[in-house]
Amino acid sequence: MKTIRASIIGFGAVGQGVAEVLLQKDEYLKNIGLDIKVVAIADSKGAAIDPDGVDLSKVLSKKRANGKDKGTVGSEKYTGLEIITTIDHELVIETTPTDIDTGGVGLANMRAAFEHGRDVVTSNKGPLALKYRELAGIASENGSNFKFEATVGGAMPIINLIREVLAGNDIISIEGILNGTCNYILTRMMEEQASYEQMLAESQELGIAETDPAYDVEGIDAACKLVILANSIFGMDATYKDIDVTGITKITPESLMLAQNDGYVVKLIGEVRKDLIRVGPRLVPVGHPLAVGGTLNVASIQTDLAGTVTITGKGAGSIETASAIISDVIAIYR
Amino acid sequence: MKTIRASIIGFGAVGQGVAEVLLQKDEYLKNIGLDIKVVAIADSKGAAIDPDGVDLSKVLSKKRANGKDKGTVGSEKYTGLEIITTIDHELVIETTPTDIDTGGVGLANMRAAFEHGRDVVTSNKGPLALKYRELAGIASENGSNFKFEATVGGAMPIINLIREVLAGNDIISIEGILNGTCNYILTRMMEEQASYEQMLAESQELGIAETDPAYDVEGIDAACKLVILANSIFGMDATYKDIDVTGITKITPESLMLAQNDGYVVKLIGEVRKDLIRVGPRLVPVGHPLAVGGTLNVASIQTDLAGTVTITGKGAGSIETASAIISDVIAIYR
Numbered sequence: 316m317k318t319i320r321a322s323i324i325g326f327g328a329v330g331q332g333v334a335e336v337l338l339q340k341d342e343y344l345k346n347i348g349l350d351i352k353v354v355a356i357a358d359s360k361g362a363a364i365d366p367d368g369v370d371l372s373k374v375l376s377k378k379r380a381n382g383k384d385k386g387t388v389g390s391e392k393y394t395g396l397e398i399i400t401t402i403d404h405e406l407v408i409e410t411t412p413t414d415i416d417t418g419g420v421g422l423a424n425m426r427a428a429f430e431h432g433r434d435v436v437t438s439n440k441g442p443l444a445l446k447y448r449e450l451a452g453i454a455s456e457n458g459s460n461f462k463f464e465a466t467v468g469g470a471m472p473i474i475n476l477i478r479e480v481l482a483g484n485d486i487i488s489i490e491g492i493l494n495g496t497c498n499y500i501l502t503r504m505m506e507e508q509a510s511y512e513q514m515l516a517e518s519q520e521l522g523i524a525e526t527d528p529a530y531d532v533e534g535i536d537a538a539c540k541l542v543i544l545a546n547s548i549f550g551m552d553a554t555y556k557d558i559d560v561t562g563i564t565k566i567t568p569e570s571l572m573l574a575q576n577d578g579y580v581v582k583l584i585g586e587v588r589k590d591l592i593r594v595g596p597r598l599v600p601v602g603h604p605l606a607v608g609g610t611l612n613v614a615s616i617q618t619d620l621a622g623t624v625t626i627t628g629k630g631a632g633s634i635e636t637a638s639a640i641i642s643d644v645i646a647i648y649r
Numbered sequence: 650m651k652t653i654r655a656s657i658i659g660f661g662a663v664g665q666g667v668a669e670v671l672l673q674k675d676e677y678l679k680n681i682g683l684d685i686k687v688v689a690i691a692d693s694k695g696a697a698i699d700p701d702g703v704d705l706s707k708v709l710s711k712k713r714a715n716g717k718d719k720g721t722v723g724s725e726k727y728t729g730l731e732i733i734t735t736i737d738h739e740l741v742i743e744t745t746p747t748d749i750d751t752g753g754v755g756l757a758n759m760r761a762a763f764e765h766g767r768d769v770v771t772s773n774k775g776p777l778a779l780k781y782r783e784l785a786g787i788a789s790e791n792g793s794n795f796k797f798e799a800t801v802g803g804a805m806p807i808i809n810l811i812r813e814v815l816a817g818n819d820i821i822s823i824e825g826i827l828n829g830t831c832n833y834i835l836t837r838m839m840e841e842q843a844s845y846e847q848m849l850a851e852s853q854e855l856g857i858a859e860t861d862p863a864y865d866v867e868g869i870d871a872a873c874k875l876v877i878l879a880n881s882i883f884g885m886d887a888t889y890k891d892i893d894v895t896g897i898t899k900i901t902p903e904s905l906m907l908a909q910n911d912g913y914v915v916k917l918i919g920e921v922r923k924d925l926i927r928v929g930p931r932l933v934p935v936g937h938p939l940a941v942g943g944t945l946n947v948a949s950i951q952t953d954l955a956g957t958v959t960i961t962g963k964g965a966g967s968i969e970t971a972s973a974i975i976s977d978v979i980a981i982y983r
Contacts, residue, residue: 336817336954340817464814470954471958472815472955475813475814476806476814479809479814480806480809480813480814480976481972481976482975482979482980482983483670483674483678483972483975483976484972502936601936602836602914602935602940603941604938604945604961606936607936607937608936618972620670620804620968620969620972620975621806621962622963622966622969623962624804624805624960624962626958626960626961627938627959627961628955628957628958628959629955629956632956634954635954635956638817638818638952638954638955641817641954642816645817646813646816649816
């Protein structure tokens with residue numbers, strides 16, 4: 316049995332999802348020889364710390380005691396960064412919220428983790444969309460593992476699919492639907508012959524779109540994910556600000572109907588290949604593997620040997636994203 | 650640099666594809682620290698043997714000198730089984746043709762390879778569809794690796810996707826289109842409103858269907874792949890003879906049109922879950938991830954954490970299948 320001491324930095328939906336999955340999969344993990352012991356958890360208000368292992372059930376109850384996002388994980392006055400720099404552990408699970416302008420606390424957390432020789436598994440897009448090369452460099456210099464499947468497409472596995480399962484293939488291009496909110500709005504506009512504004516309102520009511528939807532509907536979220544793929548798979552050194560992005564806010568139900576009459580659907584497609592990286596609405600033939608509806612994410616990976624491989628999955632959800640994090644953890648230590 | 654001595658047993662389309670890919674990817678493999686040295690190749694007529702490494706270019710030329718399948722790889726009078734039992738090497742790449750009734754020479758080859766402590770990577774469905782548990786048992790007893798991504802869906806990665814990338818997930822069900830020939834015929838029947846017989850003839854002309862198409866159109870090929878998934882992922886002990894199978898030969902263009910009018914397509918779907926394993930035609934909604942056309946294969950994997958993940962890819966082709974074999978080889982030795 317290998318004992319891995321871990322911290323969870325950031326305890327919103329994804330961090331809580333990780334704690335739930337660790338509880339649920341404890342026996343499975345021990346069966347494959349892994350004892351993942353969470354020695355510290357931090358949220359923005361406080362921390363829970365125990366070198367013998369934090370009681371995850373208790374922390375989850377405490378966090379949720381006063382309603383969603385009202386509680387805190389504990390009364391210790393440690394920040395995430397203080398945990399990373401002062402408490403002995405091997406693995407930092409970084410699940411603070413994405414800050415796409417500065418990288419936020421996540422950027423400082425990841426730098427510090429690598430400088431202390433710790434491995435990082437993260438769902439936080441901001442630092443990777445802004446500073447991927449720097450972070451991968453510090454990780455490599457310090458012999459740390461750096462895994463981030465959860466940053467692109469939630470539970471739709473793509474980075475590990477390419478690096479592990481398609482090993483040996485050159486990747487020619489990746490194109491896909493990388494934002495479930497846009498996919499939902501476009502799918503519903505087509506189904507209901509309704510306007511963008513109507514279906515945005517519907518998706519906000521359902522909790523699929525945020526109150527401020529710009530990050531999704533302007534294509535910024537898709538652009539961030541595409542940049543992570545561009546940098547990690549194609550070895551580029553791009554930031555999301557370099558990308559040619561068009562969102563979905565100008566699409567009319569009339570244009571969707573015209574497309575449908577010709578056997579097409581309209582999707583917000585991100586595309587990366589050697590000399591190109593862009594996000595914008597595109598026509599996709601009905602029956603094409605990219606023509607999936609609802610909130611699904613999908614990516615088509617064009618390779619030199621295996622031809623084109625397409626993967627579809629849920630792009631969001633706390634347990635789904637936690638699943639990607641746990642798979643990364645298993646890949647490092649198994 | 651790790652030197653892996655390998656044999657290629659069976660030198661038809663897939664075996665030749667493996668040789669081509671090893672030539673093409675030699676530099677890449679050496680960059681990741683792997684020197685795959687092929688010390689023996691056998692086809693049904695002879696063998697090429699060289700402890701210092703067979704010249705793959707020369708062997709490919711020799712094999713193809715007298716037209717497709719006319720030549721042989723070499724004049725040594727070794728059978729594949731003799732190579733496996735008498736020549737020192739670590740890895741047997743078993744690419745003899747699938748024999749679904751007895752397992753064919755592949756079954757004896759795999760048994761012998763494991764008994765001699767060698768690893769096996771294979772594209773040969775027969776032995777796995779008949780004797781999976783026995784083979785996995787001998788492999789385990791002898792500390793051998795046994796990998797067979799290429800047996801299910803060619804270049805559509807599914808076994809390694811589940812075992813590696815979705816690690817930590819319980820698999821609830823797998824359903825999918827596991828035979829490209831049936832998918833092609835059904836897709837074309839719908840597009841052309843044509844009969845099964847017409848589109849079978851077309852697919853035979855295009856080389857998509859065999860002269861004797863029964864193995865594909867009766868659902869036997871899909872059933873074999875499903876059995877391999879059932880045994881390797883769900884821990885069942887099934888053979889393809891246990892499966893409830895209906896093929897596509899009785900499907901009429903009229904039934905496809907009726908389905909289409911209601912927003913469905915008809916696909917030959919294989920499905921496996923805890924208490925169920927079956928192959929038969931099913932209605933799939935247009936826009937559903939399983940509703941892919943042409944010769945594509947597709948599989949939807951329902952999991953407890955990641956939700957449903959769907960993978961689509963080319964189910965056949967010598968280089969595509971060789972790609973799956975090379976990925977397995979890399980996974981073992983990297």
